Amino acid sequence: xxxxxxxxxxxxxxxxxxxxxxxxxxxxxxxxxxxxxxxxxxxxxxxxxxxxxxxxxxxxxxxxxxxxxxxxxxxxxxxxxxxxxxxxxxxxxxxxxxxxxxxxxxxxxxxxxxxxxxxxxxxxxxxxxxxxxxxxxxxxxxxxxxxxxxxxxxxxxxxxxxxxxxxxxxxxxxxxxxxxxxxxxxxxxxxxxxxxxxxxxxxxxxxxxxxxxxxxxxxxxxxxxxxxxxxxxxxxxxxxxxxxxxxxxxxxxxxxxxxxxxxxxxxxxxxxxxxxxxxxxxxxxxxxxxxxxxxxxxxxxxxxxxxxxxxxxxxxxxxxxxxxxxxxxxxxxxxxxxxxxxxxxxxxxxxxxxxxxxxxxxxxxxxxxxxxxxxxxxxxxxxxxxxxxxxxxxxxxxxxxxxxxxxxxxxxxxxxxxxxxxxxxxxxxxxxxxxxxxxxxxxxxxxxxxxxxxxxxxxxxxxxxxxxxxxxxxxxxxxxxxxxxxxxxxxxxxxxxxxxxxxxxxxxxxxxxxxxxxxxxxxxxxxxxxxxxxxxxxxxxxxxxxxxxxxxxxxxxxxxxxxxxxxxxxxxxxxxxxxxxxxxxxxxxxxxxxxxxxxxxxxxxxxxxxxxxxxxxxxxxxxxxxxxxxxxxxxxxxxxxxxxxxxxxxxxxxxxxxxxx
Numbered sequence: 001x002x003x004x005x006x007x008x009x010x011x012x013x014x015x016x017x018x019x020x021x022x023x024x025x026x027x028x029x030x031x032x033x034x035x036x037x038x039x040x041x042x043x044x045x046x047x048x049x050x051x052x053x054x055x056x057x058x059x060x061x062x063x064x065x066x067x068x069x070x071x072x073x074x075x076x077x078x079x080x081x082x083x084x085x086x087x088x089x090x091x092x093x094x095x096x097x098x099x100x101x102x103x104x105x106x107x108x109x110x111x112x113x114x115x116x117x118x119x120x121x122x123x124x125x126x127x128x129x130x131x132x133x134x135x136x137x138x139x140x141x142x143x144x145x146x147x148x149x150x151x152x153x154x155x156x157x158x159x160x161x162x163x164x165x166x167x168x169x170x171x172x173x174x175x176x177x178x179x180x181x182x183x184x185x186x187x188x189x190x191x192x193x194x195x196x197x198x199x200x201x202x203x204x205x206x207x208x209x210x211x212x213x214x215x216x217x218x219x220x221x222x223x224x225x226x227x228x229x230x231x232x233x234x235x236x237x238x239x240x241x242x243x244x245x246x247x248x249x250x251x252x253x254x255x256x257x258x259x260x261x262x263x264x265x266x267x268x269x270x271x272x273x274x275x276x277x278x279x280x281x282x283x284x285x286x287x288x289x290x291x292x293x294x295x296x297x298x299x300x301x302x303x304x305x306x307x308x309x310x311x312x313x314x315x316x317x318x319x320x321x322x323x324x325x326x327x328x329x330x331x332x333x334x335x336x337x338x339x340x341x342x343x344x345x346x347x348x349x350x351x352x353x354x355x356x357x358x359x360x361x362x363x364x365x366x367x368x369x370x371x372x373x374x375x376x377x378x379x380x381x382x383x384x385x386x387x388x389x390x391x392x393x394x395x396x397x398x399x400x401x402x403x404x405x406x407x408x409x410x411x412x413x414x415x416x417x418x419x420x421x422x423x424x425x426x427x428x429x430x431x432x433x434x435x436x437x438x439x440x441x442x443x444x445x446x447x448x449x450x451x452x453x454x455x456x457x458x459x460x461x462x463x464x465x466x467x468x469x470x471x472x473x474x475x476x477x478x479x480x481x482x483x484x485x486x487x488x489x490x491x492x493x494x495x496x497x498x499x500x501x502x503x504x505x506x507x508x509x510x511x512x513x514x515x516x517x518x519x520x521x522x523x524x525x526x527x528x529x530x531x532x533x534x535x536x537x538x539x540x541x542x543x544x545x546x547x548x549x550x551x552x553x554x555x556x557x558x559x560x561x562x563x564x565x566x567x568x569x570x571x572x573x574x575x576x577x578x579x580x581x582x583x584x585x586x587x588x589x590x591x592x593x594x595x596x597x598x599x600x601x602x603x604x605x606x607x608x609x610x611x612x613x614x615x616x617x618x619x620x621x622x623x624x625x626x627x628x629x630x631x632x633x634x635x636x637x638x639x640x641x642x643x644x645x646x647x648x649x650x651x652x653x654x655x656x657x658x659x660x661x
Contacts, residue, residue, distance in 0.1 A: 003416050007424040007453035007501075008649040010416040013383040014451045015653075016640075019444040020632035025360035026052075026352050026377045028295065031345035032094075033086030037063070038341075038352070038362055039070055040377060047627030051082055051096060053109075054362070054376045063109050068117070069099035072133050074149045074161075075550040076593055076624070079133030080192070080295025083144065095120065095135050095144050095168075104132040104144070106168060119173040120144070120166050127151030127158055130176075132166070134192025134294040141228065142168050145182065147192050147294055156593070157549040160185045163193045163204060165228055183222065183230040189213070189550070191294040195224070196249045201272055202230055203247045203255055205238075205291070210553035213291040214435050214465070214472070216240040219247050219257050221272040236275035237268070245288035250301040256280075258288035258298060263469045265289065267299060267309065269323065280307070280323040287311045289340055290435045290465050296340040300349060302367055308349035310338045314393075314405060314466050315440060318342075318351055320367050331365045331372040334358065337439040354379075354441035356391050379442075386414040389450040391440060398462070398489040402474070405460040405467065406490050407440045408499070411453045418453060423501035425647045426455040426494055428487050428527075430509035430516035434475060434558070437466045448636055452651070454643060455500060461486035461516070479512075479558035480519045480571045487516060488526045504528055504647045508639065510587075511595060511624065512536065515573070518603075521584060522576035529646040530584040531639045534592050534624055537599040538575075539568040548593050574599070577606035583613040583659060585642045587635050589622030613659040615642070 024041030031037075034056040042048050048069040050062040064070070072078050084094035091110025098105055098117070105117035124130045128151045135146040143165040152158045162185040172178035182193065187206035194203045202224050207217040219237035222230035237257055238244040245265055247257040255270045259277075265288035268277040281287070287309055288298040298310045299321075307321040309328065318338045319328040335353035339360065343350045347367045354360040362376035389412040398404040411424045418424055427449065431438040438458040446456050460466070462482040463475025475482050487507060495502035507527045509517040514535025521530050536542055543555045543562050560567055569575050588600045597618060604616055617638055619631045626632050641657035644650060 002414070004419055005416050005453070006649045007411055007418040007422060008644055008647050009651065010413050010451065010453040011652050012387060012413065012448070012451035014387055014444060014447045016448065016633040016636040017629070018382055019448045019636060020629040022359060022382070022444050023629070023632050024627070025339065025354070026362055027339065027341055028080050028082065029341050029350050029352060029362060030082070030084065030343045031348070031350060032084045032092050034345075035092070036343070036350050036362060036364065036376060037082070037084060038376065039081065041627065042066070043627060043629035043632065047629075049081075049099070051094070052376065058375075060376055063094065064107070064117070067100070070096045071099040072097035072102060072131050073099070073128070074131045074133035074147060075293055076548040077293045077550070079147065079293040080135065081133065083135040083137040085137045085139055087139075093137065093139065095137055097132050102129055102131045104135070104146070104166060106170070118170055120168065120170055121172055121179065122174055122176050124151065124176075127154050128156075136192060136195065138195070139168065141165075143228070144168060145193050145195070147190055148179065155545060156547065157545065157552055159549050161188065161190050163190055163230070180228065182228060183233060187218075191291070193230075194247060194249055197251060197253050200224055203249065203272065205244055205247060210556040211240060212435065212554055212557065213245070214243050215557060216242060217244045217291070219244045219270065221255070236272060237270050237277065245291050246296065246298055248299065248301055250305070251303050252305065256299065256301060256307070260469050265298075267307070267321070281321055281326045281328060284468065285311050285313045286316070286466055286468070290433075292436075297342045298340050300342040300344040302344050302349065303346060306367055308342055308344055308351075308365070308367065310340060310342060310351065312466070314437075314460075316466070318349070318353065318363075318365060318372075320349070320365075329370065332370060333363070333372040335363060335372075337441050350375075354439070356440055357385065357388065357442055359442045359444075384414070387451045388412070388442065388447055393440065396490045396493050398486045402462065404462065404486045404490055405464070407438065407458040408494070409446050409450050409456040409458070410499075411450050411455045413451050413453070416453065423498065424453060424455050425504035425506070425643065426457055426491070426500035427643065428491050428505065428507040429456055429458045430461065430483065430487055430507065430513035431458065431464070432509065432511035432513045434461075434463045434479060434483060434512040434516070435465055435472060437464045445636065449640065449643075452640070457490055457494060459487050459490050476557055477560050479555075480515065483516045484519050484523050487520060488524050491526050506530060506643060506646070508533070510534055514595070518573035519571075521582050522573050522579040527582060529582055529642055531587070531642060532584055533587045533635070534589055534595045535600070536595055537573050537603045539572045540565060541599065543568065546596065546599070551594065574603050574606060577603060578610070580607060580610070580612055583642065583646055585638055585657065586614065586616045587638070588616070588618045589624065589626065590618050590620050591622060592624045594624040611661045613661055615657050615659050
């Protein structure tokens with residue numbers, strides 16, 4: 001029987017513990033012989049990331065026990081953390097990075113002596129130490145090639161990055177001199193090298209400040225000398241106005257790359273000597289995305305000449321591209337969103353996919369038969385799926401008639417309905433990045449709110465990816481303006497059409513989304529409250545050494561030249577704290593190197609004594625983005641309590657959030 005109760009006060013089996021236990025998704029898939037391996041989050045195990053292997057017989061288990069944490073801090077967001085190869089005897093050999101000390105380790109999980117991982121790389125006490133990512137295992141050479149991120153001083157930008165070769169015999173574990181640099185460190189940022197099938201050539205990506213990798217990168221190629229060093233290095237594609245997001249060698253020795261030279265990330269075959277290029281499938285779709293971390297893969301060439309591709313406009317599908325004809329045949333199945341991780345073996349392609357009714361799972365596609373099936377991290381409904389909202393893809397009209405893409409998740413429960421004379425509250429979710437996109441997939445954090453009668457709308461505001469370069473460059477020089485306007489336009493449209501209660505609108509976001517939420521409180525009176533997670537709040541401090549090296553020049557494009565200090569100051573929520581009159585919840589990790597807690601603390605000091613109801617929850621050991629189950633539980637409950645108090649409803653079974661003024 002369906003009961004009538006105020007929106008926001010419905011009881012729900014989707015509790016905070018359930019939502020927290022399924023935080024994160026599988027990532028960085030790879031094939032090791034007949035096996036499929038991937039990295040999986042473990043929120044209940046202190047937020048570690050486990051390396052999981054699925055054997056040919058379907059057995060699925062972690063390669064390493066806790067507390068081994070397969071993750072690194074390259075670019076601070078972390079890149080591809082593992083590589084493995086099968087062997088005729090002794091089982092596979094795997095190398096991986098361990099988060100606690102950032103060292104590269106070698107491990108033989110099937111070794112009969114049961115020996116644990118052995119370190120391959122040395123420690124450093126300088127600055128952020130030494131970090132390793134995007135490994136390529138070359139057992140015939142007795143080496144693993146990867147990216148080394150090495151701090152040369154104590155500052156966040158005292159760092160260099162270079163492709164290196166690490167010996168597998170462990171001789172570099174205590175000797176930095178045994179790590180061979182393969183190329184000159186002539187670029188600020190590099191990805192891991194990709195070796196041609198004949199071993200004679202290598203390709204990698206590089207770029208420099210002030211560009212971000214989605215603004216301009218270079219595809220570099222070189223000859224491989226007898227000692228493995230790269231010689232005759234040259235740039236064959238890309239530059240300041242062209243972003244090459246990925247490069248791979250096909251089995252036939254041809255070089256493939258994803259470039260946005262047309263305004264969309266499309267695939268090209270590139271001559272490694274001259275840079276002459278041939279478009280393989282010219283479409284106004286994205287066949288790649290923003291390269292936030294080294295090791296992302298949107299395409300993978302198969303042995304018989306076809307190419308597995310993640311592509312689309314907005315939502316990303318998995319397809320098989322025939323480069324001879326330019327035709328793409330998409331995988332059949334319920335999955336509507338594929339992540340930027342792909343691996344191939346023979347005629348198989350393996351990726352990570354989800355849908356509005358299922359969370360991310362590991363999916364295998366047979367390129368010959370077109371059959372796709374979930375093979376790992378399979379989605380299981382922990383509650384009746386009837387409690388999930390049915391989302392709608394919408395395109396709203398923003399200022400100046402511009403399109404704004406969004407996903408609307410109405411409140412929904414099989415047990416409750418709202419009063420006939422009441423409209424539901426809605427929370428606007430602003431994604432991080434900001435050069436990113438919110439995928440339309442099942443998210444139990446969203447279900448946590450919608451099943452209680454609070455609607456959610458995810459806004460892919462101007463600046464988001466997936467809609468071409470022109471759309472993502474709308475934010476250029478206008479961060480804190482376009483994103484704020486687009487979110488407000490969506491909120492206003494929902495209220496105007498009678499979908500949402502105009503008096504009970506909220507906004508929330510983390511990282512860059514936290515910036516958008518905070519800016520919204522100083523620029524508009526549209527919202528009744530806000531949840532702000534690990535945000536940017538002071539642009540000048542952030543740009544003057546107050547964040548990590550990777551994003552230290554991001555504001556050059558998002559805001560403008562740093563010489564225009566007034567613009568940086570005036571745009572920052574910290575400088576406009578006197579305009580905040582709306583209740584808010586501020587959530588912060590105390591070990592965050594990207595948006596340090598110092599910014600949140602200064603914002604709170606500026607708010608103090610102004611009579612604005614607010615709460616601040618800070619979490620020891622949490623960095624940029626929460627990974628521990630207990631943290632996520634507390635954060636979700638606090639957020640719901642804020643909405644309940646602000647919207648004037650009772651939230652059953654949720655601890656009351658104390659607000660101060």
